[in-house]
Amino acid sequence: MMLERFGHGGDLLTAQELFGIGAGKFIDFSANMNPQGPPACVSRILRDYAGTIGQYPDPASRSLIKKLAAHHGVSELSILAGNGAAELIDLTVRTLQPKVTVVAAPSFVEYRDAALKCGSAVRELALAPEAGFRLTMQGAQTLLATLRGEGLEAGDTLWFLGSPNNPTGQLVDPAIIRKLLIEGEQVVVDEAFMDFVPDAAAISLLEEAAAHDRLFVIRSLTKFYAIPGIRLGYMTASPESIGRIRALQVPWSVNSLAQQIGQAVLADEEYRKDSMNWIAEERPWLENQLQALGLDVYPGAANYVLFALPRGHQLNAKLLQQQLGHRGILIRDASLFNGLDDRFCRIAVRLRKDHLALLKEMKALLERKENLI
Known part of the structure; x- marks a missing residue:
């Protein structure tokens, strides 16, 4: 074992x-959790939670989504909360149903698993150790040309890119992602660890995704705030895309404790x-x-x-x-x-x-x- x-x-x-x-x-x-442990507000919420555990959670996570929208400056219609980033990864692939899913190698195993569960073929984009395992524009364009040569059209493929990537920790140059979008590709950017990046605002594509019909950005609250047992993530995409993804989500995916904790930790500057x-x-x-x-x-x-x-x-x-x-x-x-x-x-x-x-x-x-x- x-x-x-x-x-x-x-x-x-x-x-x-x-x-x-x-x-x-x-x-x-x-x-990969923040070793400082959860913010103090989490303990206070846990102590008081017994008084509300007998009530159903808000099925639309409205208060949490309102907080997230204000935190990032995007429309509430462009945000979906989920039972961890893993659920949102799975839901996105199930919604888009790509013929081929492109994943970097190495990268988070959930991308590949989600694609295979939906019957999507998986193509690897090898990241070279001599380049520090960084994704290059040339590497992305070469693979895209290969896919086009095989008869795959825009919309047939979905690119899953971690930024920072797991396990390499490397950020993806936003210019590469924008180039793929110009070429008609669908791109999911997993920014689960973006909160640890000092200049995140200059790298993150979260705001762009909220207004783009082929860009999807997934975030996690469990890594930075050290609450992995809660299972809480969220994503941004165009309102139409969010609506399609939400339609596949099980009811009450995000429990009431997670919703309360998510709102509280966001406010702890x-x-x-x-x-x-x-x-x-x-x-x-x-x-x-x-x-x-x-x-x-x-x-x-x-x-x-x-x-x-x-x-x-x-x-x-x-x-x-x-x-x-x-x-x-x-x-x-x-x-x-x-x-x-x-x-x-x-x-x-x-x-x-x-x-x-x-x-x-x-x-x-x-x-x-x-x-x-």
Whole structure:
């Protein structure tokens, strides 16, 4: 059994079964959550929630959508709330029914899974390590020309692009996406980690999507605000597109607790500022420390870091994950992402004390001469 038995990080129950350590005792670098924990307003809402749990949630999430619309300066008609970004990914593919779905390699597995569930063929756009795993205009245009040469017309394909991309942390140049739109393509941009980007307003296409009939932008509230158990995401698209996607959504998809928490965290500017100050200091520090261990580090814009173990070393990603797991530290085996080999790992950016514990164990493992298997 592997740690990512369900395809994702943060599975503490599986970790407990694998390593024989209590689920609450791990330092979890396998899930990309804000390590500061939820804003204080979340605890207050949880204490008071018992008084409203006997009532149905608003099926249209109207108060939450009103807050989101004001927060981003877009029309309420252009926003849909969902049970996490994963639901919105699935709904969008089911609505558009593309013949072919283009995904970057490596990228979040949910894009591929959602496409295959709908009978869409999947084409990979390989991201080169020598280019830092950045999507290039040439790469996108080359694949588009290939698709056209195969007889696929505008509207037949759907491009799924993460910005920042998971697991690479790389942003997508908005010019590439705009070029695809000019060519008639449909594009979904997964901005689940955009809240961690300091200059997000200059990169995000959320506002553009609200007025474009072939652009869809998906966001998550669970990463930045450390509330993954709530399952809360949202998307922007043209009002017509939102209406079509909403028609496929199950009733009461977003529960009342999620709606209340979503509204509250959006208003917590102090938490946002503290989190941005933390990531601005901690991510580059961690990247530098990993490089000092002799690892190939791929600096990104999100709250996680992709790195590769030295070529020829006895450690590979799976073995490193196992060795660290037995020491109470969880990381992602990034070789499970299409496009990455068995040297690649991904870790979340956490607090300094957690980083020091990880770096100490990794240094010892990298320097060991005896067989680790």
